[in-house]
Amino acid sequence: MRGEDAVRLRPPGNAVDGRAVTWWRTQLLVTTAVPVVVLGVLGALIGPARTWLLVAAGAVAAAGLACTAFFPAWWLRVHRWEATDEAVYVRTGALWQEWRIAPMSRIQTVDTSRGPLEQYFRLATVTVTTASSEGAIRIEGLDHELAADLAERLTAVTQATPGDAT
Missing domain, CATH: 1.10.287 (Helix Hairpins)
Incomplete structure (x- = not known):
């Protein structure tokens, strides 16, 4: 590109x-x-x-x-994330860093999940699924309201973005 x-x-x-x-x-x-x-x-x-x-x-x-x-x-110091109108960015790890990017045109699904401990701490995980062989991008440890807003925003931006999501 x-x-x-x-x-x-x-x-x-x-x-x-x-x-x-x-x-x-x-x-x-x-x-x-x-x-x-x-x-x-x-x-x-x-x-x-x-x-x-x-x-x-x-x-x-x-x-x-x-x-x-x-x-x-x-x-907490090394996990970072960001969602723009073009892509979702995630960086995890310190010694073995993993940087992941999912262009909006490649996103297939956006999910939120909250296990029992996450519910207790009012947190949630947002999972962005693409056709990548590396698997889904997970953003863990988000405030549950922020996670719901993020999932809604990503869904809207993804639907408005041209592309085949494959």
Whole structure:
């Protein structure tokens, strides 16, 4: 693509909602708690392997707490998104950065989803589906009202944009 039709990959301008940090931390704590509880219960019930199971439970708990303390704040700094009349831009990751762009003419569907934790924190995820082999573009950690407005706006812009969305 050259000239007026070219869409340039550029840094997106919007951060996800600050409540996403607490949402991510809660997800990590729940994910850590399951194996810690299982290992702890097994350690309490199985005599000969008790020490090793309890040590493993402690190690998993320590690693989970370290990840919970560090990663969500880091993710907030590196996750960026933006939607213009030409494209949807998303950048994730710090060490392994992924930059994705979906031109409006290629968008097939726009969906919002809210799991139980997202509902509790009043957050939502917007998924923009294209015919790309890389799969859909997901913008996680948005305020639920912003996500609904964004989905409505993207749908309207996509419908008004000429192209075959394939």
